[in-house]
Amino acid sequence: MDISTVNSLPYEDFVNIFGNVVEKCPIITAAVWSSRPFVSLSALEAAISEFIDSLPESGKEGVLRCHPDLAGRDLRRGTLTRESREEQARAGLHALEPAEASRMARLNEEYKQRFGFPFVVCARMNDSTSILRQLAEGCRSELAAERARGIAEVKKICRVRLRGLVLDDVSNKL
Amino acid sequence: MDISTVNSLPYEDFVNIFGNVVEKCPIITAAVWSSRPFVSLSALEAAISEFIDSLPESGKEGVLRCHPDLAGRDLRRGTLTRESREEQARAGLHALEPAEASRMARLNEEYKQRFGFPFVVCARMNDSTSILRQLAEGCRSELAAERARGIAEVKKICRVRLRGLVLDDVSNKL
Numbered sequence: 001m002d003i004s005t006v007n008s009l010p011y012e013d014f015v016n017i018f019g020n021v022v023e024k025c026p027i028i029t030a031a032v033w034s035s036r037p038f039v040s041l042s043a044l045e046a047a048i049s050e051f052i053d054s055l056p057e058s059g060k061e062g063v064l065r066c067h068p069d070l071a072g073r074d075l076r077r078g079t080l081t082r083e084s085r086e087e088q089a090r091a092g093l094h095a096l097e098p099a100e101a102s103r104m105a106r107l108n109e110e111y112k113q114r115f116g117f118p119f120v121v122c123a124r125m126n127d128s129t130s131i132l133r134q135l136a137e138g139c140r141s142e143l144a145a146e147r148a149r150g151i152a153e154v155k156k157i158c159r160v161r162l163r164g165l166v167l168d169d170v171s172n173k174l
Numbered sequence: 175m176d177i178s179t180v181n182s183l184p185y186e187d188f189v190n191i192f193g194n195v196v197e198k199c200p201i202i203t204a205a206v207w208s209s210r211p212f213v214s215l216s217a218l219e220a221a222i223s224e225f226i227d228s229l230p231e232s233g234k235e236g237v238l239r240c241h242p243d244l245a246g247r248d249l250r251r252g253t254l255t256r257e258s259r260e261e262q263a264r265a266g267l268h269a270l271e272p273a274e275a276s277r278m279a280r281l282n283e284e285y286k287q288r289f290g291f292p293f294v295v296c297a298r299m300n301d302s303t304s305i306l307r308q309l310a311e312g313c314r315s316e317l318a319a320e321r322a323r324g325i326a327e328v329k330k331i332c333r334v335r336l337r338g339l340v341l342d343d344v345s346n347k348l
Contacts, residue, residue, distance in 0.1 A: 026199075027199045031230075031239075033236075034236075058205040061204070061205060062203075066204055
């Protein structure tokens with residue numbers, strides 16, 4: 001799909017296709033439809049990013065709280081969204097060694113207790129070792145810094161998901 | 175469940191239980207968790223209402239676009255959320271006469287073409303006749319007025335759904 005096709009979509013199709021580029025936040029996709037047409041994939045990405053930035057701090061925390069734990073209950077129960085399942089699997093989080101799995105679970109709990117939202121990272125840009133390292137660092141960080149880091153990761157996840165759905169600008173020019 | 179139980183919920187349980195009080199917008203529930211404890215059910219309702227009001231106009235349109243058509247494709251396909259299914263059924267929208275059904279479908283399309291979001295009304299406070307009347311009136315209305323009316327209906331739907339989940343303040347005082 002190229003950007004001109006994206007721009008021609010009625011909101012229902014737009015939300016059906018792009019509704020989960022920010023995990024479980026179809027409202028964000030549904031909101032940026034108001035800003036079409038987009039001159040490029042980057043412009044669509046920027047509109048999503050700006051919408052997230054426009055949210056109050058509680059809203060940014062809300063975005064983070066819509067994310068599942070990494071290697072957590074949803075992965076074990078099979079209740080992850082399709083996108084999260086694929087991303088966590090590619091990072092090897094479905095096949096952790098027992099010691100790694102229990103360390104991840106313990107750190108996830110510690111992180112959530114401390115900040116009131118889950119540790120969010122772009123799994124597609126990491127492996128289980130780098131995720132565990134960042135999670136451990138996050139547990140020693142501060143609220144505002146972790147909220148900002150988490151939101152920056154949400155935007156990376158969004159970029160990866162969008163690029164899986166829309167031809168990027170260079171391709172469009174070919 | 176009373177409000178003190180609500181206030182004791184970790185965010186994951188809070189979002190699991192209340193995530194759909196605004197249709198397909200768990201981010202809103204997840205955001206207001208930051209404002210707990212709530213002194214009453216009304217205070218929780220007010221926090222949700224204020225969060226919606228804090229959204230840019232595009233965000234309010236995004237909230238509306240997360241709602242299904244009344245007596246529309248999701249009802250026919252069985253893909254409504256549990257809450258919407260019950261509400262639409264109670265208003266008799268699952269059992270429209272063929273002539274009513276086709277009029278509703280035609281007006282829904284006209285409305286969406288005109289405004290870029292669906293007609294939203296609190297089905298639990300209406301029946302199919304009053305819904306059809308308001309939908310026909312809406313089709314002749316203006317964008318800003320319909321956006322505001324739709325958001326007011328979103329808040330009514332939210333109130334009804336919340337009151338189905340939490341004992342109201344009077345009950346709590348008994």
